[in-house]
Amino acid sequence: MKRRDFIKVTGLGAASAAAIAAPAIAQSMPELKWRMPTSWPKSLDTLYGGAEIMAKVVGEATDNKFQIQPFAAGEIVPGLQVVDAVQNGTVEIGHTASYYYFGKDPTFTFGSSVPFGPNMRINQAWYMLGGGREILNEFYKKYNVVSLLAGNTGCQMGGWFRKELTSVNDLKGLKFRIGGFAGRVLQKLGAVPQQIAGGDIYPALEKGTIDAAEWVGPYDDEKLGFVKVAPHYYYPGWWEGGPMLLAFVNQDRWNALPKHYQKVLEQAGHYANNWMMAKYDQGNPPALRRLLAAGAKLHAFSPEIMQACLKAARELHNEVSATNPDFKKTYESLSAFAGNGYSWFQVAEIGYDAFMARNSQS
Template sequence: MKRRDFIKVAGLGAAGATTIAAPAIAQSMPEIKWRMTVSWPKSLDTLYGAAELMAKAVGEATDNKFQIQIFAAGEIVPGLQVLDAVQNATVEMGHTASYYYFGKDPTFAFGTAVPFGPNQRLNQAWYMLGGGKEALNEFYKGYNVVSVLAGNTGCQMGGWFRKEINTVDDLKGLKMRIGGFAGRVMQKLGVVPQQLAGGDIYPALEKGTIDAAEWVGPYDDEKLGFYKVAPHYYYPGWWEGGPMLLAFINLDKWNALPKYYQNVIELAGAQANSWMMAKYDQANPQAMRKLLVSGTKLHAFSAPIMQASLKATRELYSETAATNPGFKKVLDSLNGFTANGYQWFQVAELGYDSFMARNPQT
């Protein structure tokens, strides 16, 4: 056969294969409709928006053969019952913060953030490449769910207070909306912790049911109006240095998915994660300026409060690890990864960021 004739035949063969393969692949994909309940009200367009983006990406990647419908907090279950709804297959999927379920087992805190834990980049590096995903999914398996990374807010703020907080004594008796492991730490310092979903915080502050509340950061906090009833805004949120948000998926439903659909969900989660980080970096500086113009009083937590919080955190870690082997296993994994990460960060990253913070662009 002549070379020219061979190329023609090969070309026809390749074209024919393409024509046949595309419909075959499309036909092989099952039509699936899932429901995703989230812990967020629709008004929080970054948290809720990440779930929406994830569902949209799944639909587009599968030619809408795989559709995920989003339900805001309260539409199917309250915002703090997402895990239960997924575990029991009331819905197939949920978008939430793992540490909301700290009351079931303190190990849940690691899926979001723990006090004086890693920053945004190190936290998700541990999850993605440092054994975090495997360690957490081994734990989540006991609750019939599997996790997919689907967001990160970056370092959060320390919250809104009705009055100034300068000493550890100022914390005693303070009723504060604060969730997860951080609530237990604050309890050691005399705070009375309260766990409330995002949409319930403002009414509680307004009515005086609570004296203080932490949420996320300037962009979301300004939307929820906390500055109107609690003018003192503190930083840093030492309990959330780089909190991850996860998509929880019912384990049986996950295992029944074609591998291609599983990959699509993980890629959609990665897209939502990247978008959320960029969105907060874009929106928080503008929101902070608006808050300050509106009369917000910005404060750093005092050194005594920070040191007392760190001491209480380490004590609680030791107490919990001594009685909870699963908690200790994940804590050891995270601490080992973080120690190496910060050794590197203090060389180039910290030096550069510190210099640029002192010499802002004009």
């Protein structure tokens, strides 16, 4: 039977066919409204902007059937309690840095950056293609959440200090705002780490509650005004060589999503991730020049300090690995991947970048 005759016999014209297809499409694209608290103030338009971009892409890709509303830190959830809110189902999704929750388990640090871990590209390659996502999401199941890649800042700065560091001894007693697991490394060298949400750092530094603070890099640091109260600006942030930001989704909510929505969320996170990396690469160079003009004094951590911190970090990683199977499994996976990555990077990437930096005209 010809197709035209079949349509006549069965009465299936275009309108009838569309009517049959419509319910199936509607079922696969339910209307959802999710809330996404973040760990970032709105003033940080790259970190908070990553969450906004992710939400925007999800809406556009689903004809606004799937809507996600981002919230700044403290609006509905404190900045350092985003994972808790997602875990217990208070909200469906959150945008944060995994290492903020290392107090629950040190393994959380790998979802952002482990001290003296790999650079941005190697870290993300491990998460995306080196087994990192699978290892981490198996761990995150214990907390009823699943992770999606949703940002990266690139290598960060070492922070703002009231006084210049001349030796390792200057770290003793130093009250230093530093995020995540790296604080435990500095504790080994006598520092007193403080974990403070982004919007609360400047008042603490201004009042002298802390002696130093690290955040991200020039673009964000300029917005937070640290140069006004702590002029010594150090690099590199060895605790964050290439830190990922993740979107955490409640496990039950994730499992209930149509597969199409799961893919939309995943791809929206990747889009936000790429946007954030480009945004920082665009914004950091001119911001650093402005900070130097405003009185910032740029310093590299001395080889003595770097080596002491590296030694303390490796000691700590081994100590935690001895008692924490999840940490050990993740650390071994990342370390093996990073070792291979740097064996390649030193062949071409590092040599080329070093040459171009020496011969840059800007």
